[in-house]
Amino acid sequence: MGMNEIQGYASFFMTIFLVIMLYGYIIHLYRSEKKGERDYEKYGNIALDDEITSTPVEDKSASERYKEENK
Amino acid sequence: MQSNAALEYDYSLAKKFTFLTILFGFLGMLVGTLIAAQMAFPELNYLLGEYGTFSRLRPIHTNTVVFGFTVSGIFATWFYLGQRVLKVSMAESKFLMVLGNIQFWLYFIGALLATISLLFGVSSSKEYAQYEWPFDIVVVIIWVLWGVNMMGLIGIRREKALYISVWYYLACFLGIAMLYLFNNMAIPTYFVSGGLGSPLHSVSMYAGTNDALVQWWYGHNAVAFGFTVPIVGMIYYFLPKESGQAIYSYKLSLLSFWGLMFVYLWAGSHHLLWSTVPDWMQTMGSAFSVVLILPSWGSAINMLLTMKGEWNQLTDNPLIKFMVLASTFYMLSTIEGPIQAIRSVNAIAHFTDWIPGHVHDGVLGWVVFMIMASIFHMAPRMFKREIYSKKLMESQFWLQTTAVVLYFTSMWIAGITQGMMWRAVDEYGNLMYSFIDTVTVLHPYYAIRALSGVMYLIGFIMFAYNIYKTMTSGKELTEEPQFRTPMA
Amino acid sequence: MFHWLEKNPFYFAAAISIVISFAGLIEIVPNFAQSGKPLVGMKPRTVLELAGKNVYMKDNCMACHSQMIRPFKSETDRYGDYSLSGEYAFDRPFLWGSKRTGPDLHRIGNYRTTDWHEAHMLNPPKIVPGSIMPAYDHQFENEADLETAYAEAVTVKNVFHTPYGPAFHRGQEAWDAHKSKVLEDAKKIAADMKDERVKAMIAEGKVPEVVALIAYMNSLK
Numbered sequence: 001m002g003m004n005e006i007q008g009y010a011s012f013f014m015t016i017f018l019v020i021m022l023y024g025y026i027i028h029l030y031r032s033e034k035k036g037e038r039d040y041e042k043y044g045n046i047a048l049d050d051e052i053t054s055t056p057v058e059d060k061s062a063s064e065r066y067k068e069e070n071k
Numbered sequence: 072m073q074s075n076a077a078l079e080y081d082y083s084l085a086k087k088f089t090f091l092t093i094l095f096g097f098l099g100m101l102v103g104t105l106i107a108a109q110m111a112f113p114e115l116n117y118l119l120g121e122y123g124t125f126s127r128l129r130p131i132h133t134n135t136v137v138f139g140f141t142v143s144g145i146f147a148t149w150f151y152l153g154q155r156v157l158k159v160s161m162a163e164s165k166f167l168m169v170l171g172n173i174q175f176w177l178y179f180i181g182a183l184l185a186t187i188s189l190l191f192g193v194s195s196s197k198e199y200a201q202y203e204w205p206f207d208i209v210v211v212i213i214w215v216l217w218g219v220n221m222m223g224l225i226g227i228r229r230e231k232a233l234y235i236s237v238w239y240y241l242a243c244f245l246g247i248a249m250l251y252l253f254n255n256m257a258i259p260t261y262f263v264s265g266g267l268g269s270p271l272h273s274v275s276m277y278a279g280t281n282d283a284l285v286q287w288w289y290g291h292n293a294v295a296f297g298f299t300v301p302i303v304g305m306i307y308y309f310l311p312k313e314s315g316q317a318i319y320s321y322k323l324s325l326l327s328f329w330g331l332m333f334v335y336l337w338a339g340s341h342h343l344l345w346s347t348v349p350d351w352m353q354t355m356g357s358a359f360s361v362v363l364i365l366p367s368w369g370s371a372i373n374m375l376l377t378m379k380g381e382w383n384q385l386t387d388n389p390l391i392k393f394m395v396l397a398s399t400f401y402m403l404s405t406i407e408g409p410i411q412a413i414r415s416v417n418a419i420a421h422f423t424d425w426i427p428g429h430v431h432d433g434v435l436g437w438v439v440f441m442i443m444a445s446i447f448h449m450a451p452r453m454f455k456r457e458i459y460s461k462k463l464m465e466s467q468f469w470l471q472t473t474a475v476v477l478y479f480t481s482m483w484i485a486g487i488t489q490g491m492m493w494r495a496v497d498e499y500g501n502l503m504y505s506f507i508d509t510v511t512v513l514h515p516y517y518a519i520r521a522l523s524g525v526m527y528l529i530g531f532i533m534f535a536y537n538i539y540k541t542m543t544s545g546k547e548l549t550e551e552p553q554f555r556t557p558m559a
Numbered sequence: 560m561f562h563w564l565e566k567n568p569f570y571f572a573a574a575i576s577i578v579i580s581f582a583g584l585i586e587i588v589p590n591f592a593q594s595g596k597p598l599v600g601m602k603p604r605t606v607l608e609l610a611g612k613n614v615y616m617k618d619n620c621m622a623c624h625s626q627m628i629r630p631f632k633s634e635t636d637r638y639g640d641y642s643l644s645g646e647y648a649f650d651r652p653f654l655w656g657s658k659r660t661g662p663d664l665h666r667i668g669n670y671r672t673t674d675w676h677e678a679h680m681l682n683p684p685k686i687v688p689g690s691i692m693p694a695y696d697h698q699f700e701n702e703a704d705l706e707t708a709y710a711e712a713v714t715v716k717n718v719f720h721t722p723y724g725p726a727f728h729r730g731q732e733a734w735d736a737h738k739s740k741v742l743e744d745a746k747k748i749a750a751d752m753k754d755e756r757v758k759a760m761i762a763e764g765k766v767p768e769v770v771a772l773i774a775y776m777n778s779l780k
Contacts, residue, residue: 011585018333018578025329029322040325044317046234047308048554050155052078058232058566109693110660113684116693121701124693126619192617196652225568232566241568242575249580258718260710265729268707272613274714279647281591283655288583332575336582345629346655347644422625422659489659494633502636506662511689 080154081162082453084171088147089446089453091179093535095139096439100531102132104524111517122190130201131189136434137199137297138210139182144442145301146178146217149240151449152308153221156236157228167223174216181209193271197286199293200254204273207255214251218244235324239304242332246296254289280347284340291339298434300331302401302441303370309445310374310394314384315554319376327369334363341412344421353414360412367405374398389464390556393444396472400436404429419494424513425486432479435471435527443534448556450538456545458558463537471530477523485516597648603712603721604649604778606737607744607766610708611775614768615654618695623660626779639666649721661692668780673751676773681754695769699756703771705741709734745770748777 032038046057109115109125116124150171154161161168185206188194194201202210221244225237233241257273277285311318318324340348340356375398378384384391407429411420420426447464451457458464492512495503546559564571604612615621628634630641642665647653671679675686681699683692713733716723726737745766749757752770760767 007585014581014585018581022326022329022333026322026326029325033322040321041317043232043234044311044321046156046230046232047236047311048315048317050158050312052080052154052158052160054158056158056230056232058230110691113691113693121697124618124695126622126693129622130619192619194616194619196616196619196621196654198657222568233568233571237568238571238575241572242579245572245575246579249576249583253583258714260707260714263714263717263729264710265713265731267713267729267731267734268710269704272707272711274711275652277591277651278595278719279650279653280644281595282651282653283647286653329578332578333581336579339582342657345631346627347642347647418629418631421629422657424658426658493637494631496633500632502633506637507687507689510660510691 078160079162080151080160081168082151082449084161084168084175085147085151085449086453087175088143088150089449089538091175091182092140092143092147092442092446093538095135095143095182096442096531097528097535099132099135099140100524100528102128102135104521104528106132107517107524108521111514111521127190127192130194130198131186133199134189134201135182135186137293139186141297141301141438141442143178144445145240145243145297146174148301148305148308148442148445148449149217149221151445151453152236152305153224153240156230156234156308157224158230159224159228161224164223164227167220170216170220170223174213174220177209177216178213181206181213185209188271195255195257195273195275197254197275197282198290200251200286200289202255203271204255204257204259205271207251207257210251211248214244214248218248234308235318235321235328236304236308238328239300239307242328243296243301243304246292246300250289250292250296254285283343283346284348284352287342288336288339291342292336294430294433295331295335298438299335299367299401302397302438303331305441305445306374306394306398307370309441309448310377310391310398312554313388313390313394313444313448313556314378314381316377316379316381319373319379323369323373327366327373330366330369331363334359334366338363338412341417344412344414344417357412357414357417360409364405364409368402371398371402371405388555389461389468389558390444390447392468393440393447396468397437397440397444400432400440400475404433404437407432419490420486421490423486423489424482424516425490428479428482428486431482432475435478436475439531440471443531446534446538450541451545451548451556451558452551454542454545455548455551456541457548458556459537459540459545461558463533464558467530467533467537470533471527474523474526474530477519477526481516481519481523485513485520488512488516595648596645598643598645601645601648603715603723605744605774606705606708606712606741607703607748607771607774608778609711609775610703610705610741610766611771611773611778612654613708613711614698614703614772615775616652617768618698620664621654621656623656623658623692625656625659625663626665627655628663628665634663638663639669649715651715651719661690664776664779666780668777671776673748673773673777674753676776677752677754677757677769680769680772698769698772699754699767701768702760703766703768705738705766705771706734708771709737709741742766744774748774 033040042057106125106128185202188206189201193203195203256276259273260268261270275282337359338356340352341360344353385395410416411429447458489509492504492509497503564574628638628642635641679686680695682694683690712723713727713729715721716727742764746761748770749761757767757770
């Protein structure tokens with residue numbers, strides 16, 4: 001198999017892979033918000049409420065949160 | 072990291088880089104206006120002897136605007152909004168402060184020396200990457216310092232979720248690092264040849280068609296990660312903050328971010344249509360350029376929808392005007408770019424003045440407007456004073472908007488005229504015009520463009536004056552304004 | 560699962576890097592060997608021509624001139640045969656340019672001569688009425704940097720195996736031995752020129768920038 005073919009296949013499958021990821025992402029985002037598991041739009045407030053004294057929108061790191069959810 | 076009562080955001084670095092933004096902006100635009108005038112009035116080439124020709128000055132214009140003005144603007148806004156959206160002060164880490172100051176001085180001195188080197192014709196001749204290898208090394212060091220600083224600040228953050236702007240700044244850092252490093256790979260001839268000739272000279276690691284590919288993969292994406300990504304990062308913070316409206320859709324911003332990351336890099340080869348690079352790459356470049364409309368417009372529409380129900384702000388807050396116009400110009404140039412990347416259009420547009428026209432509606436209308444708006448927003452917070460004059464801001468806005476419109480309309484006409492004349496044939500299939508005919512016919516458009524340059528430059532001086540007066544004699548503020556920027 | 564990215568800067572940065580380097584890896588890297596081949600029998604530039612190329616870079620001629628003839632009849636009629644990838648195989652950097660304020664120069668050696676260039680570089684509008692190109696008078700006074708050009712030839716020979724032949728070596732001695740050859744080439748060009756400054760410099764064993772530049776222009780065919 002020549003370089004050209006490898007390139008062709010690599011490009012084709014990588015593109016398909018990334019498209020699936022992207023659509024998966026969209027579905028995931030909207031579904032988890034619909035189910036009420038997450039509220040993404042609250043993160044928009046990070047820009048508005050950005051005094052150093054204000055409470056962080058998310059004050060737990062991902063690993064802490066993961067531990068909590070999987071107790 | 073013990074928080075105490077007096078903890079405040081530290082704007083000292085943001086201030087320093089703001090001064091540099093204004094300084095380099097002025098220099099870059101001054102040179103730009105001069106070279107625009109040279110194309111209409113060639114006698115202006117002889118103002119500085121050998122050092123004043125169009126060809127020597129052009130790289131100084133482009134590099135000062137890209138690596139002087141825009142990059143300073145990126146640093147200034149990062150050192151402002153980075154702290155705010157991460158809810159951590161630079162003052163909390165001595166290390167980061169020292170690092171930031173080293174970055175500032177190295178950058179300032181490096182930029183001056185690099186500009187002088189270009190004036191003397193020390194150039195590796197790759198567009199927007201003309202600096203020779205010693206300056207490239209300085210650029211890399213500065214960039215790494217910034218990266219460490221950014222990661223450091225992210226490391227000590229209180230706000231665990233990264234705000235949209237932070238993604239874009241991160242991407243800007245990573246993208247430019249990768250592109251700059253690969254494109255500037257060169258071998259200094261002095262060392263290989265056993266100490267012969269100039270120590271500054273180098274040869275590119277890549278030759279011919281390969282070099283062209285790497286260069287335009289760089290050239291196109293330096294625009295992506297220097298002129299698009301960080302500026303989008305700015306508007307995602309400053310527009311919501313200034314208007315007091317949360318971003319219209321956080322989810323849309325996620326999608327357009329990843330879309331942009333994936334698609335942008337492919338489009339570089341549209342600079343090489345009809346050249347000797349393999350056909351499939353050219354097609355790839357064209358196709359992805361068109362796809363690129365989606366993520367670009369995703370961001371722009373998100374901005375405009377953020378203003379939903381609040382359009383009255385557009386009439387009474389000139390800062391909102393700047394930002395809304397900036398996103399409009401962003402939409403314009405992200406639709407214009409893909410059009411030019413279509414093969415048949417490119418056959419006419421390539422090598423003509425339509426290309427600088429396209430670059431400038433993006434840069435003058437989007438990048439510079441957004442950076443100026445950011446500085447207007449930051450100034451009262453940094454200097455604890457009101458903006459000196461709202462009126463001056465209004466007139467600056469209209470002057471510069473007119474200038475941008477004059478610039479791109481004259482260059483559209485010039486470019487298409489040129490492209491059509493180059494290919495025009497008579498009834499027997501002979502070329503109708505000699506090359507010089509296609510030069511002389513452009514004189515009026517070059518003159519209009521030079522005029523628009525003068526107007527834009529005057530606008531920028533008004534901006535600099537307004538900021539200067541704000542610092543020195545604006546009305547003092549007792550507390551930091553929350554949303555709308557106070558102005559007299 | 561996905562939201563996790565926006566809270567983990569490290570993985571976030573890693574994800575960005577993967578996504579943005581994908582295009583470069585697929586698009587650019589694999590074609591390197593293929594499009595790097597020179598045309599059969601093509602010779603690399605002489606040291607004088609290389610010095611001229613460096614003048615071309617120093618005065619940044621590519622700000623206004625391209626070296627890329629596209630495969631259209633209107634271009635081949637005007638400039639000559641369309642450009643081939645192999646013709647550029649020794650060009651480091653490539654000098655295609657991106658703007659034609661002036662005409663393409665990729666085959667200028669076919670239709671312009673030394674004396675035409677001399678007169679044109681001194682005063683472009685006199686030769687081409689209406690031209691907006693500035694005069695490059697300083698090229699008649701500045702000395703071309705031949706040593707750096709030689710260093711470049713040695714470098715590309717050693718690092719990239721550009722076929723420069725066995726006479727090209729590192730070090731001062733090799734350069735001193737080769738220098739007379741370069742001066743000879745320069746004399747041939749200068750013989751067709753009228754400018755007194757050029758004649759005086761050549762007589763002193765120096766080469767003005769314009770002579771090197773013209774040697775380069777003449778080699779573009």
